[in-house]
Amino acid sequence: MPTTTPRLLSILTQFLPITRMTPPSTATFASAYLRMTGGCTIHLANTMLSFPSLPPITPASYVLDNACGPGVVTSLLKSRHPAARVMAADLAPAMLDEVDAQIQQNGWSGVETAMLDVRNLEGLDDESFTHVFANLALPVPGDQESGIKAAREMFRVVKKEGVVVVSTWADRVWPAAFTSTAHRIRPTAVPQNAMALEPEYLTGSWLLRQLEEGGFGKNVEIKSVPTYTSAATLDKLVENMFMAKGMFFTGFDEEELGKAKVVLKEEMKGLRTFEEVDGGVRVGMRAWVGVGWKRGDEGEVAC
Ligand SMILES: C[S@@+](CC[C@H](N)C(=O)[O-])C[C@H]1O[C@@H](n2cnc3c(N)ncnc32)[C@H](O)[C@@H]1O
Known part of the structure; x- marks a missing residue:
């Protein structure tokens, strides 16, 4: 089983500054990322x-995985469109390195x-991609302006009649299990949460506004969609998610960490979206998916 390295943690802390990331090393990284994220x-x-009304992906498509x-x-x-051209950035x-390894494999x-x-897609030509994800x-x-900067760049590089599809978190649910655990272990300390986001960033209106103001104007749609993090058993789920301990339990000694793992299991099970399902357990989450179409009439004001 892969160990939780500082490098791994830094990558898994998806909303921490990129400057905290450390260099790559092991080949177990991708599977560790997938375990920690539980497939969400x-x-x-x-x-x-599969978003309805996307232009079809064909062998002529050029897709940016941003x-x-x-x-x-x-x-x-x-796996669905083997002939499609893709730029993974x-x-x-x-x-x-992980993507390069997959290209080889x-x-x-x-x-x-x-x-x-994402805020500066330097080197990518204007209007070059049919789809951007x-x-x-x-x-x-x-960077409070990061949403607008990224949306502008995606608007710039997508072709006319092309589409940009962006997701953001609406409700991750599971961090509450970690903060409740920390509170139970250290009742007088304020629980840490290195993943905390300003509530505004969890709203659909935030994502909508970034796309509108980033250039897509009226040609934007937002949808709330479910996802989940899962594992074969509750023990496995807790073990996988415990990789995030550095974001919640910094400074805890070994004894406290040992207790935290036990308490986390109870807290995970008590989460409002925890479910036992065929083949395992899961914690439901929600995200926003925003779609912006570049049709050429973005700036026209409807009366
Ligand atoms: C939550 S992960 C999502 C990864 C992937 N899109 C997926 O579907 O699992 C966030 C990704 O954003 C990358 N990232 C963070 N800041 C970035 C930036 N300013 N520009 C480009 N990528 C960035 C991280 O390295 C990480 O790979």
Whole structure:
């Protein structure tokens, strides 16, 4: 089983500043990312790729997987549309290494990787992509303008008649199990939560506004969609999610961490969206999916 390295934690702390990320090392990283996220980004990527009324992906499509992580969107896309051309971009070298490894392992053709900031897609030509996906890339922590900057860049690089599909969190649910656990272990301390987001970023109106003001104007749609983090058993779920301990239990000694793991199991089970399902357990979550179409009439005001 992969160990939880500081590098891994830094990548899994999806909303921490990119500057905290450390260099890549092991090949277990992708599976560790998927274990820690419990597949929640995969279910969401699936929903995004199947969003009604997207222009079809064909062998002529050129797709940007923006803030690609270990290539979740790219992987789903290539399994459905092997001939589609894909650019997988991320700011973290460890993530790009994972995509490169998958290109080799799966023999994908037409997939390139690039180290790019979602806020500045320097080097990508205007109007070059038919589809742009950004799964859980926003907001960039510490940059209040990151949503607009990223939306403008995506508007710039998507072709006319093309589409941009972006997801953000609405309700992650599970961090509450960690903060309640921390409170039970250290009742007088304020629980840590390095994943905390300003409530505004969890609203659909925030995502809508970024897309509208980023250039898509009236050609925007927002939907609330379910996803979940899951594992074969509650013990497994807790073990996987305990990889996030650095975001909630910094400074805890070994004894406290040992207790935390036991308490976390109770707290996870008590979450409002915890379910036992065929094949395991899961914690329901919700995300926003926003779609912006570049039709050329974005600026026209309807009367
Ligand atoms: C939650 S992960 C999502 C990864 C992937 N899209 C998925 O579906 O699982 C967020 C990703 O954003 C990347 N990231 C963070 N800040 C970024 C930035 N400013 N520009 C580009 N990528 C960034 C991280 O390296 C990480 O891969």
